[in-house]
Amino acid sequence: MSTLSPDQLEARLREIGATRYHRQHPFHKMLHGGECTKGQVQAWALNRYYYQAMIPVKDASLIARCSDSDVRREWRSRLVDHDGEKKSEGGIARWLKLTDGLQLNRDYVASYRGLLPSTRFAVDAYVNFVRDRTLLEAIASSLTELFSPQIISERIEGMLKHYDFVTAETLAYFSQRPPQAERDSRFALDYVKTRAVTPEAQQGVLLALQFKCDVLWAMLDALYHAYVIPGHIPPGAFAPEEKDQR
Amino acid sequence: MSTLSPDQLEARLREIGATRYHRQHPFHKMLHGGECTKGQVQAWALNRYYYQAMIPVKDASLIARCSDSDVRREWRSRLVDHDGEKKSEGGIARWLKLTDGLQLNRDYVASYRGLLPSTRFAVDAYVNFVRDRTLLEAIASSLTELFSPQIISERIEGMLKHYDFVTAETLAYFSQRPPQAERDSRFALDYVKTRAVTPEAQQGVLLALQFKCDVLWAMLDALYHAYVIPGHIPPGAFAPEEKDQR
Numbered sequence: 001m002s003t004l005s006p007d008q009l010e011a012r013l014r015e016i017g018a019t020r021y022h023r024q025h026p027f028h029k030m031l032h033g034g035e036c037t038k039g040q041v042q043a044w045a046l047n048r049y050y051y052q053a054m055i056p057v058k059d060a061s062l063i064a065r066c067s068d069s070d071v072r073r074e075w076r077s078r079l080v081d082h083d084g085e086k087k088s089e090g091g092i093a094r095w096l097k098l099t100d101g102l103q104l105n106r107d108y109v110a111s112y113r114g115l116l117p118s119t120r121f122a123v124d125a126y127v128n129f130v131r132d133r134t135l136l137e138a139i140a141s142s143l144t145e146l147f148s149p150q151i152i153s154e155r156i157e158g159m160l161k162h163y164d165f166v167t168a169e170t171l172a173y174f175s176q177r178p179p180q181a182e183r184d185s186r187f188a189l190d191y192v193k194t195r196a197v198t199p200e201a202q203q204g205v206l207l208a209l210q211f212k213c214d215v216l217w218a219m220l221d222a223l224y225h226a227y228v229i230p231g232h233i234p235p236g237a238f239a240p241e242e243k244d245q246r
Numbered sequence: 247m248s249t250l251s252p253d254q255l256e257a258r259l260r261e262i263g264a265t266r267y268h269r270q271h272p273f274h275k276m277l278h279g280g281e282c283t284k285g286q287v288q289a290w291a292l293n294r295y296y297y298q299a300m301i302p303v304k305d306a307s308l309i310a311r312c313s314d315s316d317v318r319r320e321w322r323s324r325l326v327d328h329d330g331e332k333k334s335e336g337g338i339a340r341w342l343k344l345t346d347g348l349q350l351n352r353d354y355v356a357s358y359r360g361l362l363p364s365t366r367f368a369v370d371a372y373v374n375f376v377r378d379r380t381l382l383e384a385i386a387s388s389l390t391e392l393f394s395p396q397i398i399s400e401r402i403e404g405m406l407k408h409y410d411f412v413t414a415e416t417l418a419y420f421s422q423r424p425p426q427a428e429r430d431s432r433f434a435l436d437y438v439k440t441r442a443v444t445p446e447a448q449q450g451v452l453l454a455l456q457f458k459c460d461v462l463w464a465m466l467d468a469l470y471h472a473y474v475i476p477g478h479i480p481p482g483a484f485a486p487e488e489k490d491q492r
Contacts (some may be wrong), residue, residue, distance in 0.1 A: 019481060020481045020482075026477075026478065116464075117368075117457075117460035117461070117463065117464045118364055118367070118368065118464045118467060118468065120371070121364070121367040121368045121370075121371040121461075121464060122363075122364065122367045124367075124371060124374070125366070125367040125370060125371070128370070128374065210482075211363075213481075214363035214480070214482075215363070215367075217363065217480050217481070218362075218363045218364045218367060218468075218480070221364060221468065221471050221472070221478070221480060222364065222464075222467065222468075222471075224471060224475075224478070225467050225468075225470060225471035225475075226467070229470075229471075229475070231272075232272065232467070232470070234460070234463050234464070234467060235265060235266045235459075235463070236266075236456075236460075
C-alpha cells in the first residue's frame, strides 16, 4: 500500500461514487423514471424522513468531538441547513412539506411508527459510525454529497414530469440542497485531501465513503423489497392505501 | 396502560412470536421447503455467520453491565455454548462446519467481506441495543429463543430432505441448539416475568422482543432482496458461482 497524491485520492473517491452511489439503484431509477405508484413514493418519503431527521444528530456528534474551532464553525452550517433558524425552516421542515404533499399524516411521519426496521438499522449505523470512528473517517463519510447534485436534478425533473401528485412546491427540499451540498462537499473533500496523508488514513477515508454508499444503497434495497415485491411489507411497517397502490 | 400479570405478559410475548418471528418469512419458507438454489443457501449461511459470530459479543456486553452474580453466572453458559471450551467446539465452530459443507472458503466467511451491508446493520443494531438499553430490555431481546426450537426442527428436516448438498454432519449446529435455547429462554422468561412489574417495564420488554424479531426479519428481507430477485445483489456482496445459481 503506497500513499496516494491528493488528486489520486480524489479520483479513487469519485470512482467509488460512480460505482456504489445509490444513483445506480433500481429503486432510484423507478422513482425518477415515473414507474413508482403513489404508495411507493409515499414509502420512500416516509422512510427517507428518518434519514433527514437524524442528519443534524450525526452532525452535532461530529462537532462534539472536534477540537478545531474552524472545523466546528464550518460544520455548524449543516445544523442550520437542516434544523433552520425557525421551526418552519430548514431541510427537515421542507421534507415534511414533501410528505404533506403526498398526503401522509405529519404526526405519523414524525413518530417513525411506519418505518421499515432496515431503514432504522441503516441510518443508525451511519449515526454510530460518525460518533465512533476517527474524525477523518466521520468527515469522509459525508462525501456522498459530492454526487448528490446530479441525483437531485434527475429526481426533480423526473418526479415533476411523471407524477401528478408531486409539485414544485412539495419538492422545495431538493431545490435548496444542491448549493449547500456543493459548499459542504468542497469543504469535506479539501479536508480529507489535506489530512489523509498516510496509506492507512487514505484507506480509512475510502472505506468510510464506501460504507456511506452502502447505507444509502441498503435503504433503497429495503424499499424495493418491501414495496415493489407484492406481499413483502414487514409486520408493522407503513402499508399504502389500496388507491395509492395502483 | 395497566400492569399485566406475569402470565398475561408471557401471553403477549408469545403473541409477538406468533406474528413477527421470522418463521413466517418467505425466505425461511423457501429455505426449508427446498426452493432455494445452493447459491441462496450459501448466501444465507454466510450472512447468518455474522449473527452467530456477534452473539457472544452481545452476551459479554450484557454480562459486563450486570451487577448480579447469579445472573452473570447463568448468562455465562451462553459464552460457552457459542465460543466452546476449545477452538473446534461451540456454536461458531459448528456454523463454520455448515459453511465448509456448502463449499464456502472459511477465510472468506470469517472475513465478513461478502456480507450484505443490511446484515451488518441489523446485527450491529442488536449488539448496540443490548449494550445501550436497560438490562431488562437486553434480556428480553433474547426471548426469540422461545420460538427457535420449532424453526430449527423445520429447518433440519426440510434441508436434509430437499438438498443433496446438505448433510446431518453439516447441520450439527442445529442439533445442539434446541436444548440450549430451551434452558436459556426459560431463564430469560422467568427473569422478565419476575422483574417487569410496572406497565412501563412491561412495555419495554414487549418492544424489546418486537425489536429483536425485526432484526431477524430484516436479515431475511435482505437475503430475499439480494438473492431471490435477479440482478439485485448490492455492490461488493457475495455472488454465488454460476453453477450454484441453478
